Amino acid sequence: MTGPNPRPPGGWWRNAVIYEVYIRSFADGDGDGIGDIAGIRGRLAYLRDLGVDAIWITPWYPSPMADGGYDVADYRGIDPRFGTLADAVALVSEAHDHDLRVILDLVPNHTSSRHAWFRAALPSGPGSEARGRYLFRPGRGPAGEEPPNNWESAFGGPAWTRVVEPDGRPGEWYLHLFDPEQPDLDWTSAAVREEFEATLDFWFDHGVDGFRIDVAMALVKDPTLPDAPPWDRAAVGPPRVPPVHPFFDQAGVHDIWRAWRRVADAREPRRVFVGEVALVGPAGLARYVRPDELHTAFNFDFLRCPWDADALRATIDGTLAALGAVGAPATWVLSNHDETRHVTRLGRAATGARGLLDGRRDVADLELGTRRARAAALLMLALPGGACLYQGEELGLWEVEDLPVELLQDPTWKRSGHRVRGRDGCRVPIPWSGDAPPFGFGPPGSVPWLPQPPAWAALAAAAGSRTPGSMLALYRRALRLRRDKRGFAADGLRWIPSPRGTLVFERGGGLRCAVNLSTEPLALPAGRTTLLASLPLDDDQLPVDAAAWYVETPPTGPRDGEAGR
Ligand code: GLC
Numbered sequence: 001m002t003g004p005n006p007r008p009p010g011g012w013w014r015n016a017v018i019y020e021v022y023i024r025s026f027a028d029g030d031g032d033g034i035g036d037i038a039g040i041r042g043r044l045a046y047l048r049d050l051g052v053d054a055i056w057i058t059p060w061y062p063s064p065m066a067d068g069g070y071d072v073a074d075y076r077g078i079d080p081r082f083g084t085l086a087d088a089v090a091l092v093s094e095a096h097d098h099d100l101r102v103i104l105d106l107v108p109n110h111t112s113s114r115h116a117w118f119r120a121a122l123p124s125g126p127g128s129e130a131r132g133r134y135l136f137r138p139g140r141g142p143a144g145e146e147p148p149n150n151w152e153s154a155f156g157g158p159a160w161t162r163v164v165e166p167d168g169r170p171g172e173w174y175l176h177l178f179d180p181e182q183p184d185l186d187w188t189s190a191a192v193r194e195e196f197e198a199t200l201d202f203w204f205d206h207g208v209d210g211f212r213i214d215v216a217m218a219l220v221k222d223p224t225l226p227d228a229p230p231w232d233r234a235a236v237g238p239p240r241v242p243p244v245h246p247f248f249d250q251a252g253v254h255d256i257w258r259a260w261r262r263v264a265d266a267r268e269p270r271r272v273f274v275g276e277v278a279l280v281g282p283a284g285l286a287r288y289v290r291p292d293e294l295h296t297a298f299n300f301d302f303l304r305c306p307w308d309a310d311a312l313r314a315t316i317d318g319t320l321a322a323l324g325a326v327g328a329p330a331t332w333v334l335s336n337h338d339e340t341r342h343v344t345r346l347g348r349a350a351t352g353a354r355g356l357l358d359g360r361r362d363v364a365d366l367e368l369g370t371r372r373a374r375a376a377a378l379l380m381l382a383l384p385g386g387a388c389l390y391q392g393e394e395l396g397l398w399e400v401e402d403l404p405v406e407l408l409q410d411p412t413w414k415r416s417g418h419r420v421r422g423r424d425g426c427r428v429p430i431p432w433s434g435d436a437p438p439f440g441f442g443p444p445g446s447v448p449w450l451p452q453p454p455a456w457a458a459l460a461a462a463a464g465s466r467t468p469g470s471m472l473a474l475y476r477r478a479l480r481l482r483r484d485k486r487g488f489a490a491d492g493l494r495w496i497p498s499p500r501g502t503l504v505f506e507r508g509g510g511l512r513c514a515v516n517l518s519t520e521p522l523a524l525p526a527g528r529t530t531l532l533a534s535l536p537l538d539d540d541q542l543p544v545d546a547a548a549w550y551v552e553t554p555p556t557g558p559r560d561g562e563a564g565r
Contacts, residue, residue, distance in 0.1 A: 339353050
């Protein structure tokens with residue numbers, strides 16, 4: 001196929017619900033304490049019954065696990081901890097049998113320092129072709145003892161590490177926007193571009209439906225590698241990179257996505273890209289999802305938005321306006337493997353997510369957070385476009401904030417000088433069944449790589465399945481309604497005037513969603529049919545921190561007649 005992609009109006013990804021499988025923590029088939037492909041294969045029926053459209057599997061490639069697999073040593077293999085390539089192929093085919101699409105996670109900004117390319121680059125010395133695939137530079141200062149510029153690693157500390165040259169002397173520095181074990185690739189290198197396009201084809205040949213693209217706004221750097229401007233990450237509102245920034249959101253990055261789009265569009269059925277594009281704001285985000293670039297991108301402004309009606313409405317409107325202008329749908333998201341779980345976040349005084357290096361941890365009221373999380377789920381799943389769920393949010397899991405420090409694996413803990421605990425608390429293995437750890441995560445007697453709180457017994461999937469009104473029951477019902485009611489597939493939304501602190505909007509076919517973020521109950525119209533509510537209604541009153549879906553007009557067809565929670 002050549003030429004621009006005529007965007008099909010009905011592309012499945014336009015309103016898909018994607019489920020993020022953080023593979024290390026989803027399900028452990030072989031009992032080594034670490035989740036794996038066998039574990040995912042055993043849970044496909046659960047995912048189908050939940051009602052999601054696709055699964056995104058976090059990196060499963062061979063990796064030293066310096067950053068939980070986001071340090072890839074071989075992009076076309078499977079880490080033996082997770083299984084084999086044959087297992088992966090079987091998983092893709094079984095997922096398809098369950099009507100689930102499979103999206104892999106590609107990490108093109110950096111490789112592992114154990115990748116063959118980096119291992120070849122070290123002994124090859126300055127100026128070599130092998131070093132040209134990465135960003136090696138001489139240091140500043142009389143003896144090159146200072147890093148080439150002031151860039152900081154996302155995990156803390158300088159973004160440069162100095163190497164020892166083959167002659168034993170200190171030599172060049174290499175760039176790593178993340179951990180030193182994650183050297184950044186130089187995307188001006190033709191070899192790098194060709195290799196990744198071939199990797200896309202490799203996995204497309206194995207039947208995968210698309211990729212989530214790691215830090216998709218970071219691949220291209222200002223070639224002069226200037227110092228970065230000061231950047232107030234703690235500023236109020238969603239964090240934004242300064243408009244001109246040397247390693248985020250450089251214009252040249254879009255050429256890469258156009259080239260990748262051509263690779264995806266050459267396939268039948270068409271394959272899909274979901275970008276991890278953070279910190280660029282709605283207009284910036286829209287540039288990544290133009291018709292000949294990525295299909296969609298996670299909406300981090302929504303994730304970071306505080307639990308506040310005005311702020312949420314502004315985020316929703318800003319997103320829809322910016323993405324609508326390029327014909328792209330939004331993909332809403334509340335949690336992922338990098339962020340504090342939203343049950344905890346929404347139970348804190350400061351409800352917006354704060355980013356990786358913010359170590360503040362005020363106390364969370366988990367009951368309040370759970371109530372709001374139920375409402376947030378109905379809000380997210382009623383919005384136009386797609387959504388992405390993070391494993392365990394459908395069970396109501398909270399952030400595990402008291403993991404013993406000696407078990408912490410996130411490089412943030414070490415790189416921040418033991419100041420920021422990092423992301424392990426949202427990566428604790430999933431409780432599936434039973435009354436005690438490992439809660440069916442692995443076989444009886446196995447020890448999950450991070451300890452599960454005993455109180456998760458009440459949240460295990462089996463318990464949630466048995467309990468009417470559980471978080472799992474709410475998600476299942478919401479996802480079922482999303483599939484059944486065609487109004488959810490309509491474009492856009494219409495705001496309905498409502499009291500301060502509340503959000504009411506209409507989708508297609510008279511479907512309405514009301515969310516009460518105020519301090520007073522919200523009266524819902526009497527002549528409605530309630531489809532689903534996050535908390536029991538009190539007559540026609542929607543309680544504080546609750547949400548409901550309803551239709552205003554009397555139902556017309558038999559499918560629209562069903563009611564109740
Ligand atoms: C993305 C991933 C995160 C990882 C980082 C570096 O933000 O989601 O887990 O640490 O990229 O690859």
